[in-house]
Amino acid sequence: MALTIFDKIWNSHIIDTINKKIDIIYLDKQFIHEVTSPQAFETLEKRKIKIFRPEKIIATADHNVPTKNQHLPIKNALSRLQINLLRKNCIKNGIKFFGLGHKYQGIVHVIGPELGITLPGMTLVCGDSHTSTHGALGCIAFGIGTSQVAMVMASQCLLLKKPKKMRILIKGKLKLGVTPKDIILYIISKLGTGGATGYFVEYSGTVIDEMKMDGRMTICNMSIEMGARGGIIAPDKTTYNYIKDRAFSPKREKFIAAKLFWKTLKTDKNAHFDKEYEFDVSKIEPMITYGTSPNMCIKIDDCIPKKSENYFNKSLKYMGFQPGEYLLGKTINYVFIGSCTNSRLDDLRLVSKIVKGKKVAKNVHAMIVPGSTQVFRQLIKEKIDITLKESGFDLRQPGCSACLGMNEDKIPYGEYCVSTSNRNFEGRQGKGARTLLTSPLVAAITALKGKLVSIKKYLKKYGEI
Numbered sequence: 432m433a434l435t436i437f438d439k440i441w442n443s444h445i446i447d448t449i450n451k452k453i454d455i456i457y458l459d460k461q462f463i464h465e466v467t468s469p470q471a472f473e474t475l476e477k478r479k480i481k482i483f484r485p486e487k488i489i490a491t492a493d494h495n496v497p498t499k500n501q502h503l504p505i506k507n508a509l510s511r512l513q514i515n516l517l518r519k520n521c522i523k524n525g526i527k528f529f530g531l532g533h534k535y536q537g538i539v540h541v542i543g544p545e546l547g548i549t550l551p552g553m554t555l556v557c558g559d560s561h562t563s564t565h566g567a568l569g570c571i572a573f574g575i576g577t578s579q580v581a582m583v584m585a586s587q588c589l590l591l592k593k594p595k596k597m598r599i600l601i602k603g604k605l606k607l608g609v610t611p612k613d614i615i616l617y618i619i620s621k622l623g624t625g626g627a628t629g630y631f632v633e634y635s636g637t638v639i640d641e642m643k644m645d646g647r648m649t650i651c652n653m654s655i656e657m658g659a660r661g662g663i664i665a666p667d668k669t670t671y672n673y674i675k676d677r678a679f680s681p682k683r684e685k686f687i688a689a690k691l692f693w694k695t696l697k698t699d700k701n702a703h704f705d706k707e708y709e710f711d712v713s714k715i716e717p718m719i720t721y722g723t724s725p726n727m728c729i730k731i732d733d734c735i736p737k738k739s740e741n742y743f744n745k746s747l748k749y750m751g752f753q754p755g756e757y758l759l760g761k762t763i764n765y766v767f768i769g770s771c772t773n774s775r776l777d778d779l780r781l782v783s784k785i786v787k788g789k790k791v792a793k794n795v796h797a798m799i800v801p802g803s804t805q806v807f808r809q810l811i812k813e814k815i816d817i818t819l820k821e822s823g824f825d826l827r828q829p830g831c832s833a834c835l836g837m838n839e840d841k842i843p844y845g846e847y848c849v850s851t852s853n854r855n856f857e858g859r860q861g862k863g864a865r866t867l868l869t870s871p872l873v874a875a876i877t878a879l880k881g882k883l884v885s886i887k888k889y890l891k892k893y894g895e896i
Contacts, residue, residue: 433699435596436665437631440571440696444554446588456591459553460487461583462539463526465513466494466837467558471581472520482524482584489548490521491529493538495838498800498827501531510838535678537803537829540564540771544648545805547677551666551693556583561771561853562661563654567647568674569666569696571631574655594660595705597630598698601638603711608886610781611646612773612851612870614638615653616718618710620728628658630706633698638712639664644673645777652772653853656725666693717886720855720868721758722746727855731873732759732885749857750865751845758867758883765848766797766878767860768824768871770834773851774802776809778871783815785875791823792881798825798840800832824878836861849877 434442446455463471468490475482482488495510505511514530521528529535535546539557543549543565551569556562558580565572579589601614619626632654639647647664654662671690674680681689716730723746729735735747737754747753768774768782779801791797799819801807807829810816819826833840834852841861842848848866851874852859855866869877876889 433702435598435633435698435702435704436569436696437571437596437633437663438702440552440554441593443552444571449590453590453592455588456554457588458487458556458583460489460543460548460555461580462543462555462557462559462562463488463490463517463580464494464539464557464559465492465496465510465517467577467580468520469513469516470577471558471584472516472524474578474581475584480585482526484587485525486527487587488526488584489529489543490517490526491536491539491542492517492531493536493829494831494835496531496830497839498830498832501828507839534804534808537801537805538771538774538831540648540652541774541802541806544568544644544673545677545775545803547674547680550674550680550689551670551696556589560655561652563659564648564652564771566651566654566661566663567644568670569664569693571661571663573661594631595629596703597627597632597659597706597708598704599632599634600707600709601634601636601712602709603638603713605638605712606716606887608717608872608890609712609715610870610872611642611649613715613718614710614712615650616720616725616728616868617715618708619653619657619726620718621710622657622708623726624656624724625658627654630659632659632662633704634662634664635698636709640667642669643777644669645775648775649772653725656853665697717870717873719758719849719873719883720866721750721752723749723855723857725853725855725868728868729758731869731883732887733757759885761847761883762794763847763849763867763877763882764794764796765842765846766795766874767800767833767842767848767850767852768874769798769800769802769832770850770852771802771831772853773871774800774806776806778851779806779810779815779819780813782871782875783818785872786822786824786879787818789822789879791878794881795878796825797823797878798827798833800827800840801829803829833860835859836864842866849874849883
């Protein structure tokens with residue numbers, strides 16, 4: 432029987448099946464952080480249940496950590512409490528913890544792959560929506576709720592109904608200025624926020640084959656924004672080369688043996704998918720959101736569409752836009768480059784290339800927050816940090832930062848923020864903040880110009896890409 436990569440990994444992790452409908456799935460890894468883990472630890476402690484396999488859990492502090500002066504005591508009382516609780520719970524239960532100041536600290540969905548913890552063929556969970564990021568390495572990865580975090584701690588398993596399978600084939604030739612972020616924003620704009628609900632999505636095609644790992648992670652990261660349970664990309668030579676020699680990846684003979692297994696993780700010819708889509712990237716241009724949902728997205732040179740639905744008009748009212756309005760020329764005072772979507776080395780190398788020798792516009796506060804300490808150290812090694820600072824960027828320490836209004840890095844009320852994050856909900860970046868999702872390329876150019884401009888015209892004039 433022909434199987435998809437999803438079938439192969441799922442089937443190999445079934446412990447038992449209940450009533451032919453619900454599978455008991457074994458989880459190879461669980462990542463935890465300071466926000467969704469305290470209640471899980473408390474639940475197990477109250478019930479006097481020991482953590483079943485603490486060596487299978489990796490913890491880091493990321494969501495509400497300060498991104499300046501991380502060596503000093505944390506000012507926010509709740510943040511301080513949550514991070515201290517995570518540290519104490521990890522010490523008590525023998526869980527590996529990458530706290531502030533640790534060389535491996537960072538956003539959970541950045542450190543997993545970059546440290547070689549996330550590997551092809553795994554099943555992996557975390558109490559965070561964007562766990563699907565890890566699927567770029569050829570594993571089944573998805574977000575879970577706090578009660579499920581506790582369940583995995585107690586049993587290393589979950590009771591799950593197998594999702595349906597979707598394949599999205601991405602082909603064609605990329606236009607000037609189009610990045611993986613633009614590709615996934617375009618797909619979400621076409622399928623909508625519920626277009627993949629109930630499905631696990633496999634991404635394939637020539638564009639994926641030619642894409643670097645950081646770009647693949649951006650694609651899988653935003654699968655949840657169209658309702659998918661997760662996203663996955665079959666491992667290939669690009670994947671193997673990325674994993675090799677990482678801190679926790681298999682070494683020498685073990686790596687060779689692992690690679691033999693990873694090569695079997697391909698979707699068989701004629702394997703069944705419940706739904707399939709095909710997208711031609713030659714139709715895609717640099718994208719930007721204009722509303723309060725990731726699917727409310729247009730080519731940056733286009734105008735906002737005209738619709739009559741109540742949700743649409745409510746969203747535009749919050750954003751301060753009108754149907755038919757063009758966004759080009761709109762003054763932007765805040766730019767955020769970071770988050771688990773776009774804070775990796777390739778993202779920041781691209782930004783550095785665009786801004787080298789130029790200055791951030793005087794009206795703009797442009798924050799760059801690397802996704803991990805490892806990324807930050809590499810920026811210093813390549814002297815990218817100097818380029819960014821000389822250009823006027825506020826280069827900060829690793830954390831989730833302004834992706835969500837859970838820490839000190841908030842966007843002021845009523846202000847627009849061009850952001851490389853993944854969600855543009857009302858108040859996502861702070862009460863009354865208005866988020867415009869874009870790629871790091873668009874964000875960098877916006878920071879320089881202080882307003883939204885045609886990316887095609889800019890690149891044709893300056894030639895940087």
